[in-house]
Amino acid sequence: MKKADCNILVEKLVSKIRCFGSKKLSYSGRLVLVNSVLTALYSYWINIFVIPVSVLNKLNAICRNYLWDGGADFVRVPMVGWEKVCCPKSEGGLGIRDSFAWNIAAIGKLVWWVYFNPDRLWVKWVNQVYLKGQDWKDYKPSGDLSWGWKSVCKVKDKLDAGYQNGQWLLDVRGYTLRSGYDLIRHKFQNVPWHKQIWNSWSLPKHQFIGWLIAREALMLKDKLFSLGIVPDDDCLLCGKGGENHTHLFQTCEYSRRLLDEVFKILRIALPISNPLQRIADGQFSQVQKGVILSAVSATFYHIWLQRNKARVDGVLQRPEFVRDLILKEMKTRIVVLLSQKTATSDNVWLRSRSLIV
Incomplete structure (x- = not known):
């Protein structure tokens, strides 16, 4: 996946905002549209592909600009930082999903499959082409391998704190996107109000x-x-x-x-x-x-x-x-x-x- 491959995704978000006619919407109305429409437009891509960082930056910027000013372009200075906006309401945020953490959590499913789904065709191919009998936990990719595979290995390292002896500790059912996202996202203290x-x-x-x-x-x-x-x-x-x-x-x-x-x-x-x-x-x-x-x-x-x-x-x-x-x-x-x-x-x-x- 290259930046050019994701341009259509960015264009969809911008065109959708232009269709909203939302300059007269309140902050709360725009918040609903961010959570229910804009994030839904790119959630499929984020759940399937490793998205380039520059594209994730652009997606976050579009959602941030729309929330605070009603447009896709940067006009008004945000009143609250995006990192705080993306934390749960119990921690003083608005509960918007951060695209960076969500993409890492979604790719974390592939890491889980290599651990516990050896019968999947993709996992068999990974074992044959990349791992070649090496232990998945300690595996390090060589520099000449593809960017996509090295990105999956980086996700494995980022989620390492959630595993112990190959078992996912944060959910009894095994790895879930919610538990992976909660491990990756930036956390703040709960607020009393x-x-x-x-x-x-x-x-x-x-x-x-x-x-x-x-x-x-x-x-x-x-x-x-x-x-x-x-x-x-x-x-x-x-x-x-x-x-x-x-x-x-x-x-x-x-x-x-x-x-x-x-x-x-x-x-x-x-x-x-x-x-x-x-x-x-x-x-x-x-x-x-x-x-x-x-x-x-x-x-x-x-x-x-x-x-x-x-x-x-x-x-x-x-x-x-x-x-x-x-x-x-x-x-x-x-x-x-x-x-x-x-x-x-x-x-x-x-x-x-x-x-x-």
């Missing part, structure tokens, strides 16, 4: 902005000021204090008023400084936790939205008006997710707060 952010009761666009807030990745005025892009870092909502993640979503007077308005409707008293942790520790049912988390997530999203409107249009809507928008979105989401099996106590709790009829 992922279950609160990726709560199914929250709208996807709220989840994504909540994820950026949790990672402190939004381009607020403190970052822009440090780069010399804006003349000051004053908060656009209250004008008091420097605009950073802690101020905008915790101590800003406008944000505190909006959160307080939403909490009054829900009839709960939570510390505005850290509501997510209090919800997780509180004595609420799963439905109630989901609804409260969705309210906090929607409030943070609208704080970010109001901040952008204040910057671009010079307009700032009253907290009471924004509160009504949040409740309207919550009611729509609750109608979609609420089932007939919902406990009576949860239905009473929702009706008492006018979230359902």
Whole structure:
């Protein structure tokens, strides 16, 4: 496989993005398309062939550029590094598969076949042409052999930590792509907030902005000021204090008023400084936790939205008006997710707060 052989694959991704017409899609909408469409276009190739590194770089670049800017070309600087984006949600990422690690894990199947499938025709050919009676674990290819075969041998060395006495240690069923990928990919520590952010009761666009807030990745005025892009870092909502993640979503007077308005409707008293942790520790049912988390997530999203409107249009809507928008979105989401099996106590709790009829 040469770079020229894979050009059609790159062209397919670029043409698919042009067909999306996705400039108006939210980050969460583009994330769905990356996971369900773009990665699916090249997953067959990655599972079958050793793909050149330059092509894998291009595939990653196209997916990254589309996620952050809606196009295949590099325009906007990513808010979060691609390595962190590709880690699981439990580790603070978005769960996008990294093409490098996935290609290595897929070729790892060939390594497993040589170990445990001697009756396969391809394995018989490998034993006859390359191994010639040598032990597969200690085998080293000579320099005059093909690039493809040497790539398979490099994959064997990369997966060596998962084998002991020829047995795959990470899955009782033997080698799997999932276990191989988990061994190869870059790992980060688990984050305590992922279950609160990726709560199914929250709208996807709220989840994504909540994820950026949790990672402190939004381009607020403190970052822009440090780069010399804006003349000051004053908060656009209250004008008091420097605009950073802690101020905008915790101590800003406008944000505190909006959160307080939403909490009054829900009839709960939570510390505005850290509501997510209090919800997780509180004595609420799963439905109630989901609804409260969705309210906090929607409030943070609208704080970010109001901040952008204040910057671009010079307009700032009253907290009471924004509160009504949040409740309207919550009611729509609750109608979609609420089932007939919902406990009576949860239905009473929702009706008492006018979230359902």
